[in-house]
Amino acid sequence: MADPIRFYFDFSSPYGYLATFRIEALAAAHGRTVDWNAHLLGVAMKITGQGPLLNQPMRGAYATHDMTRMAREFGAPIVMPEVFPLHSVAASRAFYWLKGKNPEQAVAFVHRIYQAYWAQGRDMRAPEAVAAEADAMGLDGGALREALATDDAKQRLREAVDQAIERGIFGSPMFDIDGELFWGCDKFGQMDRWLKNGGW
Amino acid sequence: MADPIRFYFDFSSPYGYLATFRIEALAAAHGRTVDWNAHLLGVAMKITGQGPLLNQPMRGAYATHDMTRMAREFGAPIVMPEVFPLHSVAASRAFYWLKGKNPEQAVAFVHRIYQAYWAQGRDMRAPEAVAAEADAMGLDGGALREALATDDAKQRLREAVDQAIERGIFGSPMFDIDGELFWGCDKFGQMDRWLKNGGW
Numbered sequence: 001m002a003d004p005i006r007f008y009f010d011f012s013s014p015y016g017y018l019a020t021f022r023i024e025a026l027a028a029a030h031g032r033t034v035d036w037n038a039h040l041l042g043v044a045m046k047i048t049g050q051g052p053l054l055n056q057p058m059r060g061a062y063a064t065h066d067m068t069r070m071a072r073e074f075g076a077p078i079v080m081p082e083v084f085p086l087h088s089v090a091a092s093r094a095f096y097w098l099k100g101k102n103p104e105q106a107v108a109f110v111h112r113i114y115q116a117y118w119a120q121g122r123d124m125r126a127p128e129a130v131a132a133e134a135d136a137m138g139l140d141g142g143a144l145r146e147a148l149a150t151d152d153a154k155q156r157l158r159e160a161v162d163q164a165i166e167r168g169i170f171g172s173p174m175f176d177i178d179g180e181l182f183w184g185c186d187k188f189g190q191m192d193r194w195l196k197n198g199g200w
Numbered sequence: 201m202a203d204p205i206r207f208y209f210d211f212s213s214p215y216g217y218l219a220t221f222r223i224e225a226l227a228a229a230h231g232r233t234v235d236w237n238a239h240l241l242g243v244a245m246k247i248t249g250q251g252p253l254l255n256q257p258m259r260g261a262y263a264t265h266d267m268t269r270m271a272r273e274f275g276a277p278i279v280m281p282e283v284f285p286l287h288s289v290a291a292s293r294a295f296y297w298l299k300g301k302n303p304e305q306a307v308a309f310v311h312r313i314y315q316a317y318w319a320q321g322r323d324m325r326a327p328e329a330v331a332a333e334a335d336a337m338g339l340d341g342g343a344l345r346e347a348l349a350t351d352d353a354k355q356r357l358r359e360a361v362d363q364a365i366e367r368g369i370f371g372s373p374m375f376d377i378d379g380e381l382f383w384g385c386d387k388f389g390q391m392d393r394w395l396k397n398g399g400w
Contacts, residue, residue: 029279046260048257048258050256050259051259056248056250057247058247058370062370069380069400070390072400073393165258181266182266183262184386187386193273197214200273
């Protein structure tokens with residue numbers, strides 16, 4: 001079986017959100033699975049010297065228009081959240097805690113948090129807000145809320161982010177296909193050709 | 201007749217170079233022409249707070265790999281030039297001077313300078329280097345060299361850059377299709393669908 005496509009996203013990233021509308025179908029079309037990885041772009045931005053794209057002069061106006069246009073193309077609802085950027089530590093810790101127990105639930109949780117934040121615009125910073133989403137999914141939000149404060153949960157996220165930085169992940173979405181990195185929702189066409197042809 | 205696709209590029213930009221391999225075919229496929237516009241990204245970068253992508257930590261390594269992979273896909277030769285970034289004022293002034301006389305020659309000149317810089321890696325900063333390329337194309341390099349120092353040539357470039365900034369052009373390549381902006385070589389697929397469907 002071929003390696004999974006490693007998919008890196010930040011809950012704060014609109015393009016990461018949009019990628020969740022296509023990544024599973026892309027992988028399935030090529031007999032691949034997806035390995036989901038939450039990332040903290042803020043850590044990478046300290047290295048790259050960047051700030052959130054949406055807040056940059058000139059580039060922010062373009063990106064806001066582009067993400068809306070792309071959302072229409074992807075059939076994805078999108079709004080500008082009440083709080084941006086999102087401090088996504090709690091959601092990311094929750095993601096890895098769930099992934100350690102049940103990867104499928106962790107994926108469903110990603111979709112849920114992204115919907116709450118980018119489709120409904122709700123503030124998803126607080127551990128309580130994250131736990132409430134888990135509850136609404138039928139998971140044990142209380143246990144999740146407690147787990148988020150543990151050293152184990154903190155350590156898992158720290159290690160995941162360190163590994164992503166080591167791998168060169170500075171953006172959202174980024175994809176690793178057999179060691180080849182692709183950055184951005186605009187790469188779906190190119191990734192499809194890459195997967196079909198085994199590179200070029 | 202539909203409006204031309206406005207294509208903005210900086211001679212210093214590898215992705216601008218790569219775009220020249222596809223923009224004419226894209227336009228022709230949709231019964232459009234291309235309006236070519238040299239831009240000085242350095243002016244925009246003072247506003248956006250960016251430096252050249254290839255020189256940024258993490259992002260530069262990715263972009264160098266990505267531009268090479270994309271060049272293979274586009275069938276475009278590419279090397280890392282001996283001097284980067286390119287101070288592209290002379291080439292850009294020459295471009296607008298030629299465009300004022302003969303737009304088709306100006307387009308051929310863009311291809312020529314991009315080949316010299318991104319396919320052959322030669323230093324294209326000096327007015328003499330730019331004039332030599334014009335000579336090699338059968339144009340009057342001597343007249344071009346003289347024109348580059350005139351207030352008229354300086355003014356034309358300044359106005360073009362000001363208009364591009366006003367329009368929100370901060371990257372290379374950028375494309376304006378009926379008032380809709382698209383940024384990057386990764387947008388060719390999306391632009392093709394946009395042109396076909398008249399937006400969405």
